[in-house]
Amino acid sequence: MEYLILGFFTGLSLILAIGAQNIFVIEQGLKKQHIFLVCLVCSISDLFLIFLGISIFYHFQQYFNIFLEITLNILLIIFLIYFIHSKIKSFNIKVSFDSEKNKISSKEIFFKTLGFTYLNPHVYSDTVFFLGNFSKNFLIKEKIFFWDWCFNCIFYFLFYYWLFVQDRKHYKNKLHHT
Numbered sequence: 001m002e003y004l005i006l007g008f009f010t011g012l013s014l015i016l017a018i019g020a021q022n023i024f025v026i027e028q029g030l031k032k033q034h035i036f037l038v039c040l041v042c043s044i045s046d047l048f049l050i051f052l053g054i055s056i057f058y059h060f061q062q063y064f065n066i067f068l069e070i071t072l073n074i075l076l077i078i079f080l081i082y083f084i085h086s087k088i089k090s091f092n093i094k095v096s097f098d099s100e101k102n103k104i105s106s107k108e109i110f111f112k113t114l115g116f117t118y119l120n121p122h123v124y125s126d127t128v129f130f131l132g133n134f135s136k137n138f139l140i141k142e143k144i145f146f147w148d149w150c151f152n153c154i155f156y157f158l159f160y161y162w163l164f165v166q167d168r169k170h171y172k173n174k175l176h177h178t
Contacts, residue, residue, distance in 0.1 A: 010153075045117045
């Protein structure tokens, strides 16, 4: 039971830490652009990455050296500089959350979501390295409970957010029609 609770609260701490992926999810929700697709891609990706971290970290920790750590940190810095630069560049652009003005195809959103997930070193540091290192001494049954509830927390958060956005859109449409 303790590994269920530990997994849930660890997953909660990861999802509440606002990183590039979470900002992208929130931004898409505010713009009402394919938010279900974004939540689905993020949750499946997190499922895979958390599983990867928890299941294989123990076997590959011997290959982690200072060169790999420096390389990952440099990639993180490059990604963050690019992300910050693109946000500053769009700072002078008038932002509109009107979904009619900002039509983007689901294919483009799909690839942007994959980019924010798999090109973001922060995602790897959280899901693979942090959770993998944290659970490396757990027994198999404990790892399964821990993985299950880490993922469940993230899954529930993303899809409750999607439901919140849908519910808000539903009530907004009702108000405009009365």
